[in-house]
Amino acid sequence: MGAIGLLGVAWLVTRGLGFDDTRTYRVGYRHVPPFLRTGPAGPSGFAVDMLSDAARRRRMRIQWIQIEGSVQAAFAKGSIDLFPRVIVGVEPLSSVKTTEPWMQLQFALVAPADFPVQPPRPGLRIAHEDTPGLGPFVSRSVPGSVAVPRP
Numbered sequence: 168m169g170a171i172g173l174l175g176v177a178w179l180v181t182r183g184l185g186f187d188d189t190r191t192y193r194v195g196y197r198h199v200p201p202f203l204r205t206g207p208a209g210p211s212g213f214a215v216d217m218l219s220d221a222a223r224r225r226r227m228r229i230q231w232i233q234i235e236g237s238v239q240a241a242f243a244k245g246s247i248d249l250f251p252r253v254i255v256g257v258e259p260l261s262s263v264k265t266t267e268p269w270m271q272l273q274f275a276l277v278a279p280a281d282f283p284v285q286p287p288r289p290g291l292r293i294a295h296e297d298t299p300g301l302g303p304f305v306s307r308s309v310p311g312s313v314a315v316p317r318p
Contacts, residue, residue, distance in 0.1 A: 182310045186225075188227065192229050192230070194251060195233050195249070196233055196234065198234070200296075205233060218251045231304070237300075279308070287309045287312055289312075290311065292313045293305050293309060293312050295315070301316070302314035
């Protein structure tokens with residue numbers, strides 16, 4: 168359904184090419200569990216662990232910067248240099264460079280073989296994480312549904 172992409176970071180960090188080892192890169196994050204979580208101790212989650220470990224191995228200095236709003240707006244303001252997680256096709260990314268997705272996920276409903284699965288009915292309410300652009304993506308994916316953002 169969606170692909171999770173790393174905006175230039177996976178290639179940059181794992182290959183050790185194209186980065187300035189004299190600077191600290193500002194990596195944006197926001198609460199999008201389970202990949203990125205916010206908390207009193209700063210960011211956590213799979214993307215944080217992966218990027219922090221890769222940066223440490225390459226001796227690349229990073230600083231985590233919590234952002235509000237869209238990834239593209241944070242780049243436009245110059246508040247971040249990198250962002251480790253986007254859902255390709257959901258968030259508009261016209262003014263930034265992206266890599267090929269480094270991980271892809273697909274989700275499906277699983278039920279017993281005799282469960283009466285029916286096609287979605289008009290007005291079906293579908294809860295989704297409150298990520299900019301995800302509501303319209305859900306509505307396009309299940310025509311006639313009502314996307315309901317949840318924190």
